[in-house]
Amino acid sequence: MRAFLKTFALFMVLPLAVFIYTLYQADGRSDPYYLRFTTPRQSSLIVGDSRSAQGIHPQVLDSVLHAGGWQGKSFNYSFALFKSNFGRAYYESIQKKLDPGSRNGVFVVSVDPWNISRNKKLTDEVDAEREQERSFVAKMHFVNLYPNVEYLVRDYPYPFLTLLSPARGQRIEGTRLHEDGWLEVNVDLTAEKVAKRVEGKTRFYLDNHLTKDTLSVQRVAYLRKTIEMLKQHGTVLLVRLPAHSAIHAIEKRYMPDFNGLMERLAEREGVSYLVIPPDDAKWSFTDGNHMTPATGAKVSRIIGEELVRELRK
Amino acid sequence: MLFNTLHFGLFFLLIFFLYWTVTRRSLRLQNVMLLAASYYFYACWDWRFLFLLIFSTALDYFSGLQIHHTSTRKGKRFWLTLSIAINLGFLGIFKYYNFFAESFARFVGHFGLDAHPVFLSVVLPVGISFYTFHGLSYVIDIYYDRIEPTRDPVDYALFVGFFPLLVAGPIERASHLIPQLQRPRQFNRAQMVDGLKQVLWGLFKKAVIADNAAPIVNAIFAGQEHFSGSTLLYGVLLFSLQIYGDFSGYSDMALGVARMLGIELLQNFNFPYFSRDIAEFWRRWHISLSTWFRDYLYIPLGGSRGGTWMKVRNTFIIFLVSGFWHGANWTFIAWGGLHALFFLPLLLSGSNRSHMGTVAQDRLLPTLREFAGMAVTFTLVTLAWVFFRAKDLTHAFSYLRGMASPSLVSFPSQYLPWLTWAVVFFVVVEWLGRHGQYGLQTIGAKWPRVLRWGLYYFILFVIFRYFGEGEQFIYFQF
Numbered sequence: 116m117r118a119f120l121k122t123f124a125l126f127m128v129l130p131l132a133v134f135i136y137t138l139y140q141a142d143g144r145s146d147p148y149y150l151r152f153t154t155p156r157q158s159s160l161i162v163g164d165s166r167s168a169q170g171i172h173p174q175v176l177d178s179v180l181h182a183g184g185w186q187g188k189s190f191n192y193s194f195a196l197f198k199s200n201f202g203r204a205y206y207e208s209i210q211k212k213l214d215p216g217s218r219n220g221v222f223v224v225s226v227d228p229w230n231i232s233r234n235k236k237l238t239d240e241v242d243a244e245r246e247q248e249r250s251f252v253a254k255m256h257f258v259n260l261y262p263n264v265e266y267l268v269r270d271y272p273y274p275f276l277t278l279l280s281p282a283r284g285q286r287i288e289g290t291r292l293h294e295d296g297w298l299e300v301n302v303d304l305t306a307e308k309v310a311k312r313v314e315g316k317t318r319f320y321l322d323n324h325l326t327k328d329t330l331s332v333q334r335v336a337y338l339r340k341t342i343e344m345l346k347q348h349g350t351v352l353l354v355r356l357p358a359h360s361a362i363h364a365i366e367k368r369y370m371p372d373f374n375g376l377m378e379r380l381a382e383r384e385g386v387s388y389l390v391i392p393p394d395d396a397k398w399s400f401t402d403g404n405h406m407t408p409a410t411g412a413k414v415s416r417i418i419g420e421e422l423v424r425e426l427r428k
Numbered sequence: 429m430l431f432n433t434l435h436f437g438l439f440f441l442l443i444f445f446l447y448w449t450v451t452r453r454s455l456r457l458q459n460v461m462l463l464a465a466s467y468y469f470y471a472c473w474d475w476r477f478l479f480l481l482i483f484s485t486a487l488d489y490f491s492g493l494q495i496h497h498t499s500t501r502k503g504k505r506f507w508l509t510l511s512i513a514i515n516l517g518f519l520g521i522f523k524y525y526n527f528f529a530e531s532f533a534r535f536v537g538h539f540g541l542d543a544h545p546v547f548l549s550v551v552l553p554v555g556i557s558f559y560t561f562h563g564l565s566y567v568i569d570i571y572y573d574r575i576e577p578t579r580d581p582v583d584y585a586l587f588v589g590f591f592p593l594l595v596a597g598p599i600e601r602a603s604h605l606i607p608q609l610q611r612p613r614q615f616n617r618a619q620m621v622d623g624l625k626q627v628l629w630g631l632f633k634k635a636v637i638a639d640n641a642a643p644i645v646n647a648i649f650a651g652q653e654h655f656s657g658s659t660l661l662y663g664v665l666l667f668s669l670q671i672y673g674d675f676s677g678y679s680d681m682a683l684g685v686a687r688m689l690g691i692e693l694l695q696n697f698n699f700p701y702f703s704r705d706i707a708e709f710w711r712r713w714h715i716s717l718s719t720w721f722r723d724y725l726y727i728p729l730g731g732s733r734g735g736t737w738m739k740v741r742n743t744f745i746i747f748l749v750s751g752f753w754h755g756a757n758w759t760f761i762a763w764g765g766l767h768a769l770f771f772l773p774l775l776l777s778g779s780n781r782s783h784m785g786t787v788a789q790d791r792l793l794p795t796l797r798e799f800a801g802m803a804v805t806f807t808l809v810t811l812a813w814v815f816f817r818a819k820d821l822t823h824a825f826s827y828l829r830g831m832a833s834p835s836l837v838s839f840p841s842q843y844l845p846w847l848t849w850a851v852v853f854f855v856v857v858e859w860l861g862r863h864g865q866y867g868l869q870t871i872g873a874k875w876p877r878v879l880r881w882g883l884y885y886f887i888l889f890v891i892f893r894y895f896g897e898g899e900q901f902i903y904f905q906f
Contacts, residue, residue, distance in 0.1 A: 116448060116615045116617075118617060119615075119617045119620050119621070123624075126881060126884075129885060130885070130888055265434075268434045269433070269434045269435075274892060274893055274894055274895045275892045275893075275895075276889065276892040276893040277893065
């Protein structure tokens with residue numbers, strides 16, 4: 116047995132060396148999620164789906180907060196729809212990412228009608244069960260590990276060795292996940308290209324969400340639980356980010372009383388609810404759902420100012 | 429827990445270490461640990477169905493003992509019937525109930541009657557077809573005095589539930605596996621190396637060939653009306669490779685893992701795509717299932733004894749049942765029926781056992797005749813896969829119609845160049861290694877270590893550079 120183990124160990128030297136070297140090559144260009152699992156526990160978080168992942172810049176938020184007298188560093192722990200809808204999986208993941216010793220943190224909770232919904236065909240229980248089975252957010256045991264072997268080996272969406280030489284089409288030029296969790300997406304913003312993307316995204320929401328989704332009682336309950344958990348560590352602000360008017364119109368058709376629901380929830384939880392209304396003249400979008408980096412910076416500033424007011428209360 | 433996951437890798441590392449160190453001096457302890465590990469392996473999929481597995485195991489264990497101890501033929505028959513009825517009952521409920529209910533409703537619908545069958549909303553327990561067949565062969569063998577029942581419940585439970593074979597076979601025989609479980613196992617370096625190589629080759633087949641072919645196959649079969657005849661042909665050719673890579677890859681990993689624990693499982697594939705006729709194909713494809721049906725269905729039905737009509741009838745029965753075993757859908761029955769039709773000329777001309785050895789024995793290349801035989805067999809098998817893969821018979825026929833169009837003579841639109849190179853490498857290794865149990869077994873055995881390891885490193889590199897999205901193993905659903 117010893118001889119076998121010796122030969123096997125010798126054989127494995129090269130693959131292990133390549134493996135370890137490859138682990139360290141993963142960075143913010145590898146995929147839109149990895150880096151969020153590599154930083155230490157955080158004391159201030161931005162949570163939500165891809166709208167906040169791309170739309171809220173921790174750096175801008177921090178600069179406004181620092182000017183307002185708050186000392187700290189925020190971290191964007193938003194992922195995407197179907198990955199970080201409010202629910203058990205995301206709640207537990209936030210718990211793992213949050214520094215239990217945090218006391219004066221700031222927390223931005225980004226809400227929209229979709230991240231508290233589920234598919235009509237599923238019950239709340241089946242929906243939750245599926246999420247636990249499929250979502251990497253649910254499966255990740257270690258969310259504060261560098262390099263994060265668990266994610267790269269199990270959940271990285273491309274073959275492992277493409278970390279060394281990405282396959283064609285694997286990386287989108289201009290897309291980069293920053294170390295503070297902000298996902299920077301720079302795409303062609305010529306009017307024609309944007310209009311085409313907005314049209315595609317609108318069609319997608321019409322076909323895949325408007326008639327197929329419904330409000331999930333369980334997700335709303337977990338949104339409340341998330342707020343309650345975060346409240347113990349600092350100031351919480353519930354935010355509805357702007358979307359293109361076409362997407363906003365779908366949301367209005369889908370859940371006409373969404374703002375009312377959130378206002379009541381915020382009131383019950385003793386937190387503020389900030390709505391940044393849609394305004395196509397004021398805000399620009401890459402595809403109707405996600406803000407451009409420039410708009411994101413402006414919106415982050417507004418959120419920062421609101422948080423400063425909250426902190427002074 | 430799939431073989432090609434980190435979870436399984438860590439699980440097996442732990443089991444391997446404990447097996448050959450902590451428990452190595454006690455056979456009993458080794459078996460108990462393997463059984464616990466097997467039940468954990470199964471519970472990772474769905475712990476609730478573990479009770480079904482344990483119940484099925486207990487049923488066959490006690491039935492086996494009762495059959496052996498009962499002195500009258502009537503009593504023996506009672507226990508055998510009870511075991512078969514309950515086992516097939518479970519299989520029928522979980523796998524076939526909805527199919528029969530729906531077919532019945534459709535049938536009475538033809539007479540203007542409106543039936544509203546109750547459909548069951550239950551998932552198919554993984555591996556039920558495999559472990560049911562383990563249990564059935566065990567009690568039938570005891571009934572016919574081919575084996576004696578084991579008195580040790582752990583040995584029997586391990587025979588049914590041994591994790592490498594639990595969810596997708598090979599379908600073992602008690603006479604082959606139980607004696608191995610009752611003998612002390614010795615650590616053998618050559619056996620370990622062989623096991624590792626087989627796992628490596630199985631992983632290549634699954635992760636590189638099958639999983640990269642799968643998305644293309646899925647897209648082509650889902651939107652067949654949008655593709656040219658050549659693309660449809662490419663789709664079904666890829667499916668031939670996908671299903672072989674997937675299933676034989678799984679079997680290779682299962683055999684390799686078991687070998688590393690000192691246990692030899694039955695060979696399940698023997699290079700079936702190098703068969704010179706359909707009869708040879710069936711001696712080389714899913715061998716453990718084919719031989720199971722031969723021994724427990726074909727021979728009891730009379731086999732090839734009796735007249736021509738009997739032979740034809742039994743051949744059709746075995747192929748149709750084999751098709752139906754794969755799933756509750758008419759497509760599988762059509763697939764089985766098609767193979768029976770392909771087999772028939774060989775049976776009637778008495779040439780179904782013409783090719784018993786390995787093709788091109790002692791030669792590097794096949795003769796023109798052998799090559800033609802392989803080409804025709806592969807074409808027939810590939811055509812039949814259309815039925816296996818299609819969602820229903822209408823889909824299958826429309827796929828075949830689409831393929832047989834003038835656009836067959838064009839360049840496929842979903843072509844993936846690097847996959848072609850991977851397939852070429854795969855076919856070359858399989859061809860060169862066709863005298864062994866698996867492609868990689870004999871290749872490089874006499875090469876200097878640098879070259880041999882270079883080949884293994886290359887395969888490892890290709891796996892980690894090109895592994896496809898972790899598709900579920902196709903045969904898990906059967």
